[in-house]
Amino acid sequence: MKVFVIAALTADGFIAKDPKEPSTAWTSKADKKHFMEVSKSAGAIVMGLNTFLTIGKALPGRRNIIYSPEPVNHRDVETTTLPPQELIAKLEKEGVSVVAICGGATIYTMFMKAGVVDTIHFTIEPVTFGSGLNIFKEKISTNLELVSSEKRDNSVFLEYKVLKS
Numbered sequence: 001m002k003v004f005v006i007a008a009l010t011a012d013g014f015i016a017k018d019p020k021e022p023s024t025a026w027t028s029k030a031d032k033k034h035f036m037e038v039s040k041s042a043g044a045i046v047m048g049l050n051t052f053l054t055i056g057k058a059l060p061g062r063r064n065i066i067y068s069p070e071p072v073n074h075r076d077v078e079t080t081t082l083p084p085q086e087l088i089a090k091l092e093k094e095g096v097s098v099v100a101i102c103g104g105a106t107i108y109t110m111f112m113k114a115g116v117v118d119t120i121h122f123t124i125e126p127v128t129f130g131s132g133l134n135i136f137k138e139k140i141s142t143n144l145e146l147v148s149s150e151k152r153d154n155s156v157f158l159e160y161k162v163l164k165s
Contacts, residue, residue: 001092004119005101005108006038007135011124014132015105021133022054023103030153031123038121042100044091046111051103052077063096067107084114109137117162120144124156 007015008027016023024032036059039045044063047055049072058064058076065087066072068079080087091099101111111117144160151157 001088001097001099002118003088003099003101003111003116004038004042004121005111005117006035006121007103007108008035008123008125009135010127010129010132012128012130013134014129015103015135016133017129019050019104019133020054024054026127027123027125028153028155030155031125034121034123034152034155034157039100039102042098043096044098045100045102046087046107047102048104048107051107062100063091065091067110084111084116088116105133105135105137108135109140112136112140112142113138115164119147120158120160120162122158122160124158126154 008023008031009015039059040061042062044065045059046065049066049068052066052072058074064077066077066079067081069081071079082090088099101107101117143163145163147159147161149156149158
């Protein structure tokens with residue numbers, strides 16, 4: 001099982017100005033294309049309810065799993081409240097081999113704290129907010145190893161391996 005985080009950040013490290021702002025409001029076309037390419041490698045994508053609501057629809061070609069205590073009124077999504085380790089084990093048992101964690105901050109934090117993330121894909125966008133929503137809701141201390149870096153248009157795409165102790 002491979003689990004990866006994918007996120008766009010400002011040059012000063014924020015994923016949004018505020019929790020209700022969709023990341024698609026400020027990210028580049030290059031990032032949107034990158035997100036679609038990378039996330040399509042996953043058999044399942046996992047996100048929080050707020051992230052799903054900002055996207056507004058299920059993403060085609062993969063299972064869409066939404067963290068929500070209540071069912072989401074959409075035929076192409078599944079909801080869950082399982083802890084990350086249990087969800088990953090369940091998906092693996094069901095034949096899923098790659099899972100993309102697509103946000104937001106609460107979901108990124110849950111999966112990083114659970115120690116199930118293998119890879120992180122960051123897009124660094126050429127914009128600053130000065131303040132805003134951090135990628136993690138809590139202190140997350142993780143060592144990473146750079147796997148690849150690429151500049152496309154005015155954005156930088158980074159892939160890191162999570163070093164597990």
